[in-house]
Amino acid sequence: MVAIRVVLVGGARVELAPSTALLAGRLLAEGTGRRDHRALAEAVESLGASLSSFGGYESIGVAVDALAADWERALELAAEVLFEPAFPEERLTFLARQAAAELEALADQADAATALEFSRQLYGAHARGRPLQGSAASLAALDPAACRRFHAESLARGGVVVVAGAIDPDAVARAAAAAFAALPPPAAPPPPAAIAPPRRAVRRQPATRARDPVHLFVGQISVARADPDFTALELAGVVLGAGAGLTGRIPQRVREQEGLAYHATAECVAGASIDPGRAFAYAGTSPDLAARAERAMLEELERFVAEGPTAREVDEARAYLLGREPFRRETARQRAELEAQSALLGLPLHDAAWVRAELAAPSRADVAAALGRRLDPARLARVVGRPRRALPRA
Amino acid sequence: MAAPAPRPPALAGALEVDRLANGLRVCRVVNAQAPLVSTALFYRVGCRDEPRGRGGLAHFLEHMMFKGSAGYGPGEIDRLTQALGGSNNAFTSHDLTAYHFTFAADRWPAALAIEADRMRGLTLDPEAVASERQVILEEIAMYRDDPWDALELDVQAELWGDHPYGRPVLGTPEELEGEGAEQLAGFHRRFYRPDNAVLVVAGDLEASALALVEEALGGIAPGADPRPAPPPPPALGELRRIERRQGEVGRLILALPAPAPDRPEHAELRMLAALVGLGRSSRLQRELVEEGELCLAFSAGLTDGALGSSFTLAAELLPGIDPGEVERRLFAALAALGTLPPSEPELDRARRLFASDWVYGQERIHQQALVTGQALAELGLEQPGRLLARALDATPDELATAARRWLVPEAGAVLGLSLPESAS
Known part of the structure; x- marks a missing residue:
């Protein structure tokens, strides 16, 4: 198989109006100057391939997965979609309606709705503080001209084309250079947005559409991918709950020792990329256990920051992340996405030796110090999504 | 005329199947696409083998397989998996229960040692059983709270009626209340035997793979109960x-x-x-x-x-x-x-x-x-x-x-x- 990823720098972090990046990105695959969305889908699917376009927080782009033998045709289709989108108004109307429905569907998922509120508390007015869809109002307000403008600005900002799979690298490089000659390379990665953590602890209890479970998020903004503290905090996250199975202090305490939740997890650099990620603990539990679960999570976070991890915990976390490296490069799609991310961030994430050296560096003291710098238990945001109308358990 | 649609291989890799003396079937899938090895141990037991009114037993036992055996205390399987940089998980269906690990190719035999130990028997500490029952009750509540999961459970129940496929894999809260260490041990004894299991070892394997399997699991005695005969699927007719x-x-x-x-x-x-x-x-x-x-x-x-x-x-x-x-x-x-x-x-x-x-x-x-x-x-x-x-x-x-x-x-x-x- 062959995986093609074309990624343009920008995304929702630079949009002037909410919803723009998502819809401008999705509209790329809704028709070009040469064919409408039906003909485009038929051209792709007659190869047994898939083509989609996307708009994310930091980029928009095109993804094509096809049989390796069809790489040339797949590359041509990716270039056509990237350079010649038609932005048809009726498809924008349809996509906006779909995105509004996605917001409703998200609201039906109590865990997702609580997570959105948690992001809002952490990121405030930054794009990551709202869903990519924006709101029903911002979706309705968008017009094709705004999408066209956003696309043109994204193209001008530059991007990267990655092709991975069972291919002849020289032939692919020649073809890609010709097909994407008009795409400038991305400039130096933009600096991360400055997002100030709240000055004091906040606690919110949004009402969800759940019938029973309570969803708890406790955490803070952490660091961007390029931050010098990133790797130390990644290790800390594994100690806290981002590792294998139910290891980690949060799942151990909340699920294994006290049986308070089916799902309990924690991370320290969740979503870190150009902009800072989140350090958080999560548990999904029942209303009668929620207070205990929340207390347990707070105690574990406070203790973790105060005492830091043990040397054994850091060693095991390091071994885990080192051992996971081959998992991230198993498939053509994974390799293509890793290469694209490397190019956007200006970091050699695709280079396994570089990643190993990064993971080898932080000591236990480094991890403890990074935690002390980046996680302040006195300023944690807590969001407790509670059922607006709880039903008795069956 | 366009070329005909391509024919992918039905199963990836080069396959070799053996049967150990104790009845365990072993399949090696040799495929060096990445320096990884996965093991998947399937027991031929699932929701359909539970006695009527005892729903959720197979899934409960799957949870308890991570809560302690002679060589691995509660949580140790996950800790070891993490220390070795691997991943593990398990699932229960109506037909089967499966446990799987993936490790770098130089350390995968750790999975065999774990599987052998918990195939021999479980600790099933009553406190751990009670705690895990509560965890499963939370899991049931999560499923019922998801509109898609809840709808699908109801549709499957109506489609299959009294057939075991109509039962929820997790059982019901009332059924789980009746299950304790003794019932779980009995279910393990009946079905978690090598002659009722299939082990697949896939990935960047060396020639010694089968010998390693034999060494770890070949000494476990067979003796699985035959599976209960399934009823025929119902005819809806409307x-x-x-x-x-x-x-x-x-x-x-x-x-x-x-x-x-x-x-x-x-x-x-x-x-x-x-x-x-x-x-x-x-x-x-x-x-x-x-x-x-x-x-x-x-x-x-x-x-x-x-x-x-x-x-x-x-x-x-x-x-x-x-x-x-x-x-x-x-x-x-x-x-x-x-x-x-x-x-x-x-x-x-x-x-x-x-x-x-x-x-x-x-x-x-x-x-x-x-x-x-x-x-x-x-x-x-x-x-x-x-x-x-x-x-x-x-x-x-x-x-x-x-x-x-x-x-x-x-x-x-x-x-x-x-x-x-x-x-x-």
Whole structure:
């Protein structure tokens, strides 16, 4: 198989109006100057391939997965979609309606709705503080001209084309250079947005559409991918709950020792990329256990920051992340996405030796110090999504 | 004329199957695509083997397999997995229970030591059992709280009636209250024996792999109980409707009885599912999503139960859309499958997408281990190849015949609707 990823720098972090990046990105695959969305889908699917376009927080782009033998045709289709989108108004109307429905569907998922509120508390007015869809109002307000403008600005900002799979690298490089000659390379990665953590602890209890479970998020903004503290905090996250199975202090305490939740997890650099990620603990539990679960999570976070991890915990976390490296490069799609991310961030994430050296560096003291710098238990945001109308358990 | 659709291999890698003296079947899948090895141990036991009124026992035991055995205390399996940089997980279905690990190729035998230890027996500390019961109660509540999961559970219960496939894998809270250490130990003793298991070892394997398996698991005594004889699938004979209200988005599932994967016309139904639901150009993606603009999402597929399947169509409605309109279009599309066979270009496109989908389903080493293990544990290693070939070779007339036989909702189906609560 062959995986093609074309990624343009920008995304929702630079949009002037909410919803723009998502819809401008999705509209790329809704028709070009040469064919409408039906003909485009038929051209792709007659190869047994898939083509989609996307708009994310930091980029928009095109993804094509096809049989390796069809790489040339797949590359041509990716270039056509990237350079010649038609932005048809009726498809924008349809996509906006779909995105509004996605917001409703998200609201039906109590865990997702609580997570959105948690992001809002952490990121405030930054794009990551709202869903990519924006709101029903911002979706309705968008017009094709705004999408066209956003696309043109994204193209001008530059991007990267990655092709991975069972291919002849020289032939692919020649073809890609010709097909994407008009795409400038991305400039130096933009600096991360400055997002100030709240000055004091906040606690919110949004009402969800759940019938029973309570969803708890406790955490803070952490660091961007390029931050010098990133790797130390990644290790800390594994100690806290981002590792294998139910290891980690949060799942151990909340699920294994006290049986308070089916799902309990924690991370320290969740979503870190150009902009800072989140350090958080999560548990999904029942209303009668929620207070205990929340207390347990707070105690574990406070203790973790105060005492830091043990040397054994850091060693095991390091071994885990080192051992996971081959998992991230198993498939053509994974390799293509890793290469694209490397190019956007200006970091050699695709280079396994570089990643190993990064993971080898932080000591236990480094991890403890990074935690002390980046996680302040006195300023944690807590969001407790509670059922607006709880039903008795069956 | 376009080249015919490609034929992917039915199972990835080079396969070798052996049987140890204690009855354990071992399949090696040699594939050096990444420096990884996955193990997948399947026990031929699942929800269907639970005595009536004792639902959830198989799944409860799956949880307890991580809570302590002679060589690994509570939580130690996960800690060791993490320290070795691996991953593990497990699942219980109506037919099978599976445990899988993936490690770097130089340390995978750790998985064999764990599997051998917990196959020999579990600690089943009563406090740990009680704590885990509470965890499963939370898991049940999570499923019931998800509108899609809750609707699907109700539809499957109605479709299968008293048949074990109609029971929830997790059991009910009332059933779980009756299960303790003694019951779990008994279930383990009856079914967790090497002669009732299949082990797949997949990935970048050395020649010593089989010897390592023999050394770790060859000394465990056989003695599994025979599986209880399953009842025949029920005959619905009518279209049944379920309506529930949860959330604010309309959701619809139509489930029709379908033959088991080794029975005639299962493969044809798979290709029919691709014709209606795979890709933006497929019939119902166009009708309901792309052109009809009635739904946010639509999917079609077959479940894979060893005793029988269901052909399932699922749609998430756009706000304000009348579910009756979606229902009418679904029924019309199913009828058209029996009267309007696909054109050659339409069928060619579906075949190509089907083949790509098949390849992606076995892209990663752990997927290869799971797909191979399921085949070996249930219907045989040849089964996936037969199914793939039959699906890709099915002619338009054969597809239409299968559609007329199986895709007639009025002859037997369950239509489940989850409607917005605010509209009640």
